[in-house]
Amino acid sequence: MNLKFKLSALCVTASMCVSLAAHAQFAKPEDAVEYRQASLSVLGTHFKRISTVVKGEKPYDKAALENDAAIVEMLSKLPWTAFPEGSITGDSKAKPEIWKNMDQFKSDADKMQTEVAKLSVAAKSGDLNAIKAQFASTGKTCKACHDDFKAK
DSSP: OOHHHHHHHHHHHHHHHHHHHHHOOOSSHHHHHHHHHHHHHHHHHHHHHHHHHHTTSSOOOHHHHHHHHHHHHHHTTSGGGGOOTTOOOTTOOBOTHHHHSHHHHHHHHHHHHHHHHHHHHHHHHTOHHHHHHHHHHHHHHHHHHHHHHBOO
């Protein structure tokens, strides 16, 4: 199977999960933690791939960067349904502040998704300078949420 087909299959599967996750409750808090950690882990992997290009550690390949940005955009929608009240377990890095400040948490998630969508547009443009600028803006939204809501 070629890489493009695999990425397309992943995107379709994850999109289906978004709609299912929005309607399903997690049987146990651990299930919510596992779901959000998995989606954020894959998102982070693809964001890191973009980072290596932006930092000049890897050569720019428009098609690869565009695919990574598209995956990050799709995955940026997944984890937010997996923060039900009380879903802090031993494996969770989520701070209790999430549930004390849910409006701010949701606002931060929305800002990140907006910036990720702009990153995807920049990736499609092929303008590496625009990609670098938008990557920095996107990274700031990630950092803001991590600073407020993720345990170190």
